[in-house]
Amino acid sequence: xxxxxxxxxxxxxxxxxxxxxxxxxxxxxxGLQIAFKNFVAVKGIWGSPWTGLDHFxxxxxxxxxxxxxxxTLGISLYELAVGFPAPLLLALMIHEVRHRSFRKFVQTVTYxxxxxxxxxxxGMVLMFLSPQKGVVNHLITWFGGEPISFLxxxxxxxxxxxxxxxxxxxxxxxxxxxxxxxxIDPGLHEAAIIDGASRLRRIWHINLPxxxxxxxxxxxxxxxxxxxxxxEKVYLMQNSLNxxxxxxxxxxxxxxxxxxxxxxxxxxxxxxxxxxNFILLVIVNAAARRLNETSLW
Amino acid sequence: MDHPxxxxxxxxxxxxxxLAVILVLVLYPLIYVLSASVSEPSAVIEGRMWLFPVDLTFxxxxxxxxxxxxxxxxxxxxxxxxxxxxINLFMTTAAAYPLSRKDFAGRGVITAILVFTMFFSGxxxxxxxxIKSLHMINTIxxxxxxxxxxxxxxxxxxxxxxxxxxPELQEAAAIDGCGNLQTLWRIVLPLSMPILAVMVxxxxxxxWNSYFxxxxxxxxxxxxxxxxxxxxxxxxxxVDNMVQGGAAMIGQDQQILDAEIIKYAxxxxxxxxxxxxxxxxxxxxxxxxxxxxxxx
Numbered sequence: 234x235x236x237x238x239x240x241x242x243x244x245x246x247x248x249x250x251x252x253x254x255x256x257x258x259x260x261x262x263x264g265l266q267i268a269f270k271n272f273v274a275v276k277g278i279w280g281s282p283w284t285g286l287d288h289f290x291x292x293x294x295x296x297x298x299x300x301x302x303x304x305t306l307g308i309s310l311y312e313l314a315v316g317f318p319a320p321l322l323l324a325l326m327i328h329e330v331r332h333r334s335f336r337k338f339v340q341t342v343t344y345x346x347x348x349x350x351x352x353x354x355x356g357m358v359l360m361f362l363s364p365q366k367g368v369v370n371h372l373i374t375w376f377g378g379e380p381i382s383f384l385x386x387x388x389x390x391x392x393x394x395x396x397x398x399x400x401x402x403x404x405x406x407x408x409x410x411x412x413x414x415x416x417i418d419p420g421l422h423e424a425a426i427i428d429g430a431s432r433l434r435r436i437w438h439i440n441l442p443x444x445x446x447x448x449x450x451x452x453x454x455x456x457x458x459x460x461x462x463x464x465e466k467v468y469l470m471q472n473s474l475n476x477x478x479x480x481x482x483x484x485x486x487x488x489x490x491x492x493x494x495x496x497x498x499x500x501x502x503x504x505x506x507x508x509x510n511f512i513l514l515v516i517v518n519a520a521a522r523r524l525n526e527t528s529l530w
Numbered sequence: 531m532d533h534p535x536x537x538x539x540x541x542x543x544x545x546x547x548x549l550a551v552i553l554v555l556v557l558y559p560l561i562y563v564l565s566a567s568v569s570e571p572s573a574v575i576e577g578r579m580w581l582f583p584v585d586l587t588f589x590x591x592x593x594x595x596x597x598x599x600x601x602x603x604x605x606x607x608x609x610x611x612x613x614x615x616x617i618n619l620f621m622t623t624a625a626a627y628p629l630s631r632k633d634f635a636g637r638g639v640i641t642a643i644l645v646f647t648m649f650f651s652g653x654x655x656x657x658x659x660x661i662k663s664l665h666m667i668n669t670i671x672x673x674x675x676x677x678x679x680x681x682x683x684x685x686x687x688x689x690x691x692x693x694x695x696x697p698e699l700q701e702a703a704a705i706d707g708c709g710n711l712q713t714l715w716r717i718v719l720p721l722s723m724p725i726l727a728v729m730v731x732x733x734x735x736x737x738w739n740s741y742f743x744x745x746x747x748x749x750x751x752x753x754x755x756x757x758x759x760x761x762x763x764x765x766x767x768x769v770d771n772m773v774q775g776g777a778a779m780i781g782q783d784q785q786i787l788d789a790e791i792i793k794y795a796x797x798x799x800x801x802x803x804x805x806x807x808x809x810x811x812x813x814x815x816x817x818x819x820x821x822x823x824x825x826x
Binding site: 243250251253261262265327335340342345346348349355365374375400404412432433457465483486490491496500511514 | 535537541542545553557559560562577627628631633634649650653657659660663679709714739740741742757761765790794796805812815
């Protein structure tokens with residue numbers, strides 16, 4: 234009680250934040266029970282009748298299930314393979330630049346696309362890739378090729394998604410690696426140079442191990458969200474012609490839940506997704522802790 | 531380092547060359563948008579404009595500034611950004627300061643409660659039903675309250691308080707009769723301007739660029755933020771064109787031509803505030819990421 238008398242004002246200060254997380258984060262978690270119920274608006278979340286695992290069963294049996302899993306995992310794995318190494322490579326290269334002004338210029342330019350909104354980014358992608366009016370297809374036809382309709386041919390969707398993501402965020406993602414690289418003891422490099430190690434060997438044997446802990450943490454976070462392809466970008470890039478390869482769990486939840494008002498069913502789909510994500514994160518984190526003694530918690 | 535070997539010179543040159551290519555790849559689309567926005571539409575559509583503006587014209591900008599909805603969007607976005615950021619700033623400080631105090635009982639439990647929400651959430655549907663039952667649909671609160679504070683930013687700010695404000699200073703203030711809140715207001719915050727700047731920028735850019743909450747919670751056009759109007763002009767318009775097999779090329783009507791450069795001009799107009807702030811953004815965002823990196 235003495236503690237409370239001395240700190241009552243701090244508790245009062247943090248109270249709004251606690252109320253906020255309880256209302257906007259924990260209450261919706263309890264609201265997830267509608268995934269096991271048949272939500273009836275007039276009865277509310279608590280009064281609607283239970284149905285057990287019916288909605289999950291319906292989702293697993295549905296025509297869309299494997300398509301959604303395939304697209305969600307396909308986009309994440311593609312992104313992991315291409316989007317994850319890109320900022321790392323960029324940082325390793327920028328770190329080798331000795332001219333300060335060139336280095337600064339490269340950083341200023343590559344960070345800039347990060348600040349474009351998703352709407353603007355996708356808008357630019359659509360304009361540039363437009364079959365008749367876009368600069369990319371002008372270039373292709375100029376070299377004598379046939380224009381490609383990137384956004385309406387399903388096989389191009391994931392490539393466009395991942396590469397535009399690299400364009401937007403590789404520079405920004407390199408910041409964290411550059412910070413880690415700056416922390417490496419220059420003495421190691423001096424000693425290695427005396428021993429005759431080339432630049433590439435020094436990058437491989439000093440810089441890369443030096444930032445391994447950072448790489449592993451970011452890899453854990455990436456693997457943990459393997460099933461969590463975000464809604465915002467996919468939704469904007471999606472159209473009726475590319476849906477076969479662009480429909481992911483998040484857009485499906487939006488479509489059947491918000492637009493189709495099947496609240497219970499979409500909540501079940503969303504819950505399935507969150508649980509898989511959470512389990513993935515725990516497993517990957519445990520594995521990393523065992524292998525590398527690096528962990529999120 | 532003074533006498534690099536031939537191998538090192540070659541690898542060094544290759545790295546510079548690779549970075550130069552990357553620079554071009556990143557810069558070209560940005561310059562293209564800028565040039566296209568002031569070029570003759572037909573030059574852009576037919577591919578006669580490669581880098582610099584062709585037949586300078588400001589039709590696109592002229593049309594935008596006479597479009598009422600764009601102005602409404604701009605006004606709404608400014609309102610949402612200012613109100614939202616103010617609330618974010620208060621909430622972040624209100625959580626970060628107590629949690630930064632080692633003598634604050636319960637900080638472990640409270641931190642755990644907050645951090646758990648970073649890894650698990652109720653998801654879209656329960657949150658949507660909550661907003662609906664709170665009667666926030668079609669109000670500014672639906673855009674601002676669900677994201678009133680980011681736990682990640684709380685952690686960044688807490689780390690800053692712990693690293694940069696000496697506890698002795700706060701103890702001295704307490705001995706001099708300062709209450710906890712007075713210490714925060716008079717001692718801690720004046721020393722925390724850099725982190726406050728980081729937070730203002732993190733949050734305000736987030737509000738400026740966000741469209742998702744507006745998409746699901748707003749249906750009245752008079753309340754739409756700029757990003758939703760942008761989506762209609764840039765994304766929906768473009769897709770309609772593509773699906774109809776390029777009606778624009780068949781029609782060759784001046785209005786349809788103009789529509790094309792209006793899009794480019796829109797991209798520029800939507801990003802003007804951000805690019806004016808860019809030098810500050812870059813400096814402070816980088817600082818924020820560094821502090822965030824220390825405490826993973």
